[in-house]
Every structure is written in structure tokens, then in C-alpha cells.
Amino acid sequence: MLILLVTGLKSTTLHKTNNISNSISKRLSVQVSLTGLSFLIQQGSSCETLFFYEKEFSNSRTPEELLFEINKIVKQKEELGVSFDEVSVVYATDCYTLVPSSLFDPEKAVEYLKFNTKILGNDFIAHDKVTLGDVIVVYVPFVNINNYFFERFGTFQYYHATSVLLESILKKERHSILPKIFLHVQKEHFDCIIIKNGQLELCNSYPFRTTEDFIYYVLFAMEQLQLSTENTQAYIFGKITRDDNLYTALYTYIRNIEFFKDNRTTPSETNLEDHQHYLIHQVLS
Numbered sequence: 001m002l003i004l005l006v007t008g009l010k011s012t013t014l015h016k017t018n019n020i021s022n023s024i025s026k027r028l029s030v031q032v033s034l035t036g037l038s039f040l041i042q043q044g045s046s047c048e049t050l051f052f053y054e055k056e057f058s059n060s061r062t063p064e065e066l067l068f069e070i071n072k073i074v075k076q077k078e079e080l081g082v083s084f085d086e087v088s089v090v091y092a093t094d095c096y097t098l099v100p101s102s103l104f105d106p107e108k109a110v111e112y113l114k115f116n117t118k119i120l121g122n123d124f125i126a127h128d129k130v131t132l133g134d135v136i137v138v139y140v141p142f143v144n145i146n147n148y149f150f151e152r153f154g155t156f157q158y159y160h161a162t163s164v165l166l167e168s169i170l171k172k173e174r175h176s177i178l179p180k181i182f183l184h185v186q187k188e189h190f191d192c193i194i195i196k197n198g199q200l201e202l203c204n205s206y207p208f209r210t211t212e213d214f215i216y217y218v219l220f221a222m223e224q225l226q227l228s229t230e231n232t233q234a235y236i237f238g239k240i241t242r243d244d245n246l247y248t249a250l251y252t253y254i255r256n257i258e259f260f261k262d263n264r265t266t267p268s269e270t271n272l273e274d275h276q277h278y279l280i281h282q283v284l285s
Contacts (some may be wrong), residue, residue: 025102026050028084028153029283030070032145035061035091035187037069040280041079044086051079052277056187063142070148087156088283089141094189096139096160101129104136112138128163132170133200137163152173161279165191166203174198179227182260183218184279185238185246190214192221194253201225215249229253235260237275265272 031038033066034057041051055073074080095117104112109125119140120126127138139160149156161184169182173195184191188209194202206217222229237260239244251257259275 002264005190006060013159014080026082026084027086027088028080029090029280030149031092031280031283032066032070033186034066034268037066037205038277038280039077039080040072040277041084051077053077054277057081060188063144067144067148070145071264074152084153087149087153089145089156089158089161090161090164090279090283091141091158091277092161092186093139094207096137096162096205098162098203099136099138101134101136107136113140126158126160128159130163130166132174133166135166135203137166161281162191162203162205164282165193166200167179169193169195170198170200179225180233181222181227182235183237183240183250185214185236185240187239190217190238192218194225194227195201196222196225202265211245211249212245214246215253218250219253230254230255237261237278239276241276 011221025044027042027044029040029042031040036054038054039052040049042049051277053073055069057069061069089269095113097112097116099112100221104127106127109127110119110123112118113125117140121138124143124146125138126141127136128138137160139162141158141160148156149158155221165182165184173180176195176198179194179196179201182191182193182195184193189205189207191205192202193200202221206213206221208214208217222232232254233256234254235249236247242259247257260278261275
């Protein structure tokens, strides 16, 4: 059971549920970012999508404003006003850092994180263990939102988006030899993950406002690891489509681009391609 504390440390190892029991009928996944919210309900035994809702904001919200929006959506959408057999929350923020498992000391979690972001005295620091990458993702979840989900739905699991992405990508690429770059695009930042010989070479998040910012950071990351823009396979997913400027800029410099897709799809009425909500599907995969 989740223990609710204002300060402290939570450790979670990602456990996937591919062999989930047929007794689990409904599972809820919620993706929380400062620029938007997504809600996904799936049928446990078949992974069929029963409900999907997304709300994007024109500018970043505070944790207090996010909680207000979550509460309003839960009250408005009757599909969310029921109990669930499994509830997961994923925090898609750039407030995190990675530490090798062999060097990680839970007592120093704040020390690792403070070099990457501003930490307040009452911030709750959590960490996820990514077993396939042998790394620890240290991050700050939103305590007010965790408290809300616990009070509303009972016991639930929460993770950082980077943990979910790494676990999924490393599982798929554990036998790969050639280097590959994965770009998970969000509204104001993107996650860049580079895999070589089945091992994690780079994992970082970069802020961007313009297309030029985006392509600069991508090419910078590739240059640092001496990756060829002609031969390296790039996978893109998240808030990016074939018609937008980000894709055009990428294809100008990188020749081998594919959308990184999931075999589960969102409802047809959302009119979204499979790759656009890869993350929230992976939380329940």
C-alpha cells in the first residue's frame, strides 16, 4: 500500500503485467504533466481501450492547478466515477535524474536531484528502479495529486515517465547491436534516449520552444556520441506528426526515421496515430 508522506522516499520497481489475470476487469492510467493530462481505461484481460480523454493547457500549470483540473475531469466524466482494479499514475516531467544502481544511496536522493532542478525543503523525493538498465530514476512526484488518487481510488502505483520509457525501450532493444535514438516529444520538452549494443548510452530531457531548439539538441546529442545522421535509426513518438515542422526538420538532417508505435490503439474518435500516446499505454502493458 502506498504510504502518504509529505517528505520521504518511495522506491518502485516497474512490474509489467503482460499475464494479468482475467479477474482484473478495469485498469486506469493517468498521465500527468505541467502542460496536460491524459486518462486511459483499459479492459484488463484484453487490453481493449474502453475510454480515453486528453486535456492540453495553453501554458504550464502548477501542481495545485493540476489537481483542480484532475478533480474537475473526474467529476465530469462518468467513466472515471467508478472503482478500478488497478490504477497507475505517470509523471511526465523533466524534473528527474538518473543514477547507476551500484552508486545509488537512498539517503542522498536529494543530493542527486538538486543539481538538475530546484528542490524545496518539503518536496517528496521518490525513485524508480529500472531493472533492465540497472539505473535508478530519482524524481519529484506531486504529493497533493498522490494524496488525491489515494483518497479517491485507494492503493495505486506511480512512476516517472522516464522509468516507463526506459523499461519499455530496453526490453525491445536488448538484443540490438546498432545504435538507435528514441525521441519522445512533449509540448515543451522532449526525452532523448540512445541505445547501443542493447545498453543505455544516453537518457536526457531537453526543453524547446522552437523547431530550431529541438533540432539543435537532437544533433548535439548525436554528435556527442559520434552517431551518424545518415545511418543511425531514429524513432519518434509523442506529440509529433508527419505534417509538422519538427518532423520536417528532423528529416532534413536524419534520413532513417520511423514512428515508434505500440500495438494497442486509442479510440478511433480521438483521430490520433498510435505513436502519440505510447507512454500512457505502456504504464498498463
